[in-house]
Amino acid sequence: MLPVLIIAAAIWFGGGFMGAPRSVRLGLLGVLFAALIALHLTLAQGHPLRLATGGSAAPWLLLAGACVLFGLYRAGLRQLRAKVAAPSEAPHQQGAFSDTELNRYARHIVLREVGGAGQKALRNARVLVVGAGGLGAPALQYLAAAGVGTIGVIDDDTVENANLQRQVIHKDAAIGTAKVFSAQAEMQAQNPFVEVRPYNRRLTQDIAPELFADYDLVLDGTDNFETRYLVNQVCVAARIPLISGALSQWEGQLSVFDPANGAPCYQCIFAKAPAPHLAPSCAEAGVIGPLPGVIGAMMAVEAVKLITGAGAPLRGQMVIYDALYGESRQIKVSPRSDCPICQAHQS
Numbered sequence: 001m002l003p004v005l006i007i008a009a010a011i012w013f014g015g016g017f018m019g020a021p022r023s024v025r026l027g028l029l030g031v032l033f034a035a036l037i038a039l040h041l042t043l044a045q046g047h048p049l050r051l052a053t054g055g056s057a058a059p060w061l062l063l064a065g066a067c068v069l070f071g072l073y074r075a076g077l078r079q080l081r082a083k084v085a086a087p088s089e090a091p092h093q094q095g096a097f098s099d100t101e102l103n104r105y106a107r108h109i110v111l112r113e114v115g116g117a118g119q120k121a122l123r124n125a126r127v128l129v130v131g132a133g134g135l136g137a138p139a140l141q142y143l144a145a146a147g148v149g150t151i152g153v154i155d156d157d158t159v160e161n162a163n164l165q166r167q168v169i170h171k172d173a174a175i176g177t178a179k180v181f182s183a184q185a186e187m188q189a190q191n192p193f194v195e196v197r198p199y200n201r202r203l204t205q206d207i208a209p210e211l212f213a214d215y216d217l218v219l220d221g222t223d224n225f226e227t228r229y230l231v232n233q234v235c236v237a238a239r240i241p242l243i244s245g246a247l248s249q250w251e252g253q254l255s256v257f258d259p260a261n262g263a264p265c266y267q268c269i270f271a272k273a274p275a276p277h278l279a280p281s282c283a284e285a286g287v288i289g290p291l292p293g294v295i296g297a298m299m300a301v302e303a304v305k306l307i308t309g310a311g312a313p314l315r316g317q318m319v320i321y322d323a324l325y326g327e328s329r330q331i332k333v334s335p336r337s338d339c340p341i342c343q344a345h346q347s
Contacts, residue, residue: 003052003053007032008029008032011025011028011029011032033064036053036057037057037061039053040053040054040056040057041057097119097120097123100193101147101193104147104191104193105119105146105147108122108146108147111310113308113310113311114304114308114310117308118307118308118309118310119147119308121307121308121309122146122147122148122149122304122307122308123147123148123149123193124149125148125149125150125216125217125307126149126150126151126152126214126215126216126217127143127148127150127151127152127215127216127217127218127219127303127307128151128152128153128154128211128212128214128215128217128218128219129143129151129152129153129154129218129219129221130154130155130203130218130219130220130221130222130227130231131154131155131220131221131222131223131227132153132155132157132167132169132179132180132182132183132221133155133157133163133167133179133221133222133223133292134166134167134221134223134247134282134287134292134296135219135221135245135246135247135292135295135296135299136153136155136183136219136221136296137166137167137168137169137170137183137292137293137296138168138169138292138293138296138297138300139219139221139245139296139297139299139300139303140153140169140183140187141168141169141186141187141190141300142296142297142300142301143300143303144187144188144190144191144194144196145190145191146300146304147191147193147194148194148303148307149194149195150194150195150197150215151187151194151195151196151197152196152197152198152199152211152214152215153180153183153184153196153197153198153199154180154198154199154201154203154211155178155179155180155199155200156178156200156201156202157178157179158176158177158178158179159174159175159176159177159178159179159182160175161175162283165289166287166289166290166291166292166293167179167292168293169182169183169186169187170182170183170186171186178198178200180198180199180200181198181200183196183198184196184198199211203222203227203230203231204230205230208230208231208234209234209237209238212234212235212238212240213238215240216240216307217240217241217243217303217306217307218231218235218240218241218242218243219242219243219244219245219299219300219303220232220242220243220244220245220266221245221296221299223282225270225273225274226273228244228246228266228270229266229267229273231244231266232244232257232265232266232267232341233267233341235257235265236259236265236341236342236345237345239260241256241257241258241260241261241306241313242256242257242258242265242266243255243256243257243299243302243303243306244257244266245295245296245298245299246295247282247287247291247292247295248282248285248287249285249286249287249288250287250288250291250322250323250324251291251320251321251322251323251324252291252292252294252295252320252321252323253295253318253319253320253321254295254298254299254302254314254318254319255269255314255317255318255319255333256302256306256313256314256315256317257269258313258315259335259342259345261315262315262316262335263315263316263333263335264316264333264334264335264336264339264342265335265339265341265342267339267340267341267342268333268334268335268336268339268341268342269318269333269336271336271339288323288324290323291321291323294321294323295321298319298321302314316332316333316334317330317331317332317333318330318331318333
């Protein structure tokens, strides 16, 4: 067998040294293997050539099988590495925009601050929305309409009749349906060119870091301080910008929390959760129906600005909107030197 192995090594390594293509060298090895098998099948038992090449075809067939298995293993490994190295894209996100997409996003593309490059950035963006309720509903609708390529939404709640006064992404027929699936259906009906990833579960410390790692930007539309602090903590640790909104009765507010770019984090501004009677829920205090649409749409605008690089996002600024009196004011907010979240993740 040794002479045959020497010949095979000379073909592979010698051919490589001489610049022979891989396909040619594999073809020559195939010819050598076929000749060996033919030799063992045609020559009589005990023939000197058979004895010199292993005595039977069995060792060569086993060797060939091992080589095939090794090749399949290498090919599978290359595919896995390729998937890890390049972020997966849905089929509609590959290549140039179709005529339908160009027409759909024409009002974006003609904007000097967005243009074709900005619309492509939107298509390549991955945005996670925490909460599919009052604030999440309009934010999700406008992110989908804007052509954000991958939109994740996490919520463990179901659609209730009392939601429909303000959570306009959900319809009467969806009552009893998980909010994330109701939202997914409406978003994809509105824009089939986007990928929606629904997570029908509550956001917890156990899953948040791994989930957030798949996204470039997070929007927080939740209605409780426990989840808001968790979202902020994970975003700061992962250096992901966070667009956070809140509302009650007639008033709403929003800001972009991004310590990695000099802005404060959520806990810099709201160091401790207020007492329950000072921050009642919408169910307790009420909320005017269109208000979540106003603040949620503003959150979507901030997301578009961050993704496309247009304008000046609300980093270090908080907008407060009073719908009852039609007033808006903007206040400056700064990082807090003793913030436990920012201090824990400073590089």
